[in-house]
Amino acid sequence: MYNKFMKCNICDNKGNKSINREKDRYIELSGKYVHCDCYEHHLTNKKKGALTEDEAKQKVDSLYRQQKRELDSKTKDLKSKDEFIKYVMAYYDTELSNYYLIKLQRIHSAALQGQCRPIPYCDMLEMYKNPKVRKLLERNRKKNNVTKQPYHYDLTVLIFEYDNYRKAKEERMLRREQNEENRRIMEEYARKTPKQVIEKPRKESIDVDQLVKDIFGD
Numbered sequence: 001m002y003n004k005f006m007k008c009n010i011c012d013n014k015g016n017k018s019i020n021r022e023k024d025r026y027i028e029l030s031g032k033y034v035h036c037d038c039y040e041h042h043l044t045n046k047k048k049g050a051l052t053e054d055e056a057k058q059k060v061d062s063l064y065r066q067q068k069r070e071l072d073s074k075t076k077d078l079k080s081k082d083e084f085i086k087y088v089m090a091y092y093d094t095e096l097s098n099y100y101l102i103k104l105q106r107i108h109s110a111a112l113q114g115q116c117r118p119i120p121y122c123d124m125l126e127m128y129k130n131p132k133v134r135k136l137l138e139r140n141r142k143k144n145n146v147t148k149q150p151y152h153y154d155l156t157v158l159i160f161e162y163d164n165y166r167k168a169k170e171e172r173m174l175r176r177e178q179n180e181e182n183r184r185i186m187e188e189y190a191r192k193t194p195k196q197v198i199e200k201p202r203k204e205s206i207d208v209d210q211l212v213k214d215i216f217g218d
Contacts, residue, residue, distance in 0.1 A: 010038040027063045036060050080121035081108075087125055092151050100152060107159060119162050127158055127165055136161070 005017040009032040012018050018035075019026045025036040034042075043056035051059065085104075089096060103112075110118040127133045137154045140146075146153045 006033050008033060008035050008038055010034045010042055025064060027060065027067055036064055077121060080125065084121045084125040084128075087128060088151055091128065094151070096151065097149065100149075100155070103152075103155065107155070112159070115159065116163075119159070123162070123165070123169075124158060126169075127161070130165075133158075133161070133165070 003017075004021055006019040006021060006026070007017045008019050008026070009029070011034075019033055026033050027036060027039065029039070040053075040056045040060050043051045043059065044053055085096065085101075106112050107115065107119050107124075108121060110116070137157055140157055141150050141153060144153070
């Protein structure tokens with residue numbers, strides 16, 4: 001059950017919950033939660049080893065940013081897991097077995113025997129959506145006459161193909177970064193280099209009166 005409010009281990013009395021998870025800045029300390037402001041005040045008022053206000057603010061801000069990054073990563077991961085499971089169910093038009101879900105979690109945490117690294121749900125979803133990977137899965141199922149619960153077989157194939165996929169993805173990212181860097185350099189060069197203006201040769205003006213005099217005389 002989602003609780004919008006939590007107890008601050010510094011300012012709340014028993015039964016009170018003043019931390020608003022959706023609005024307040026708070027951090028976790030040894031499994032308990034405190035407002036950032038409360039912890040800053042605590043650090044500057046300790047009897048021993050008290051910090052200055054700037055030191056306390058810097059320390060709390062660092063903890064807050066670190067924990068927020070971790071929380072955002074977990075939230076994103078849970079969302080990716082939900083999207084992946086829904087996609088697989090729609091792809092095979094079937095419910096997934098509990099064994100499959102347990103195996104999926106083990107793959108995500110690199111707990112399978114012989115598995116070198118964890119596989120993020122977002123990467124597995126990208127692989128499933130990749131037309132080349134889907135053709136590979138279909139070809140292997142047909143070759144090995146897999147008809148019952150094909151999602152188990154396909155998941156195993158994804159594990160074996162992940163290193164190749166990961167390497168190709170990293171190479172694409174490097175090429176994209178290099179292209180962006182080249183574009184930035186060219187734009188910077190164009191901005192700093194003055195444009196050369198090519199002037200057209202001027203046409204000398206004709207003195208009509210003088211021309212008449214030259215032809216007909218005075």
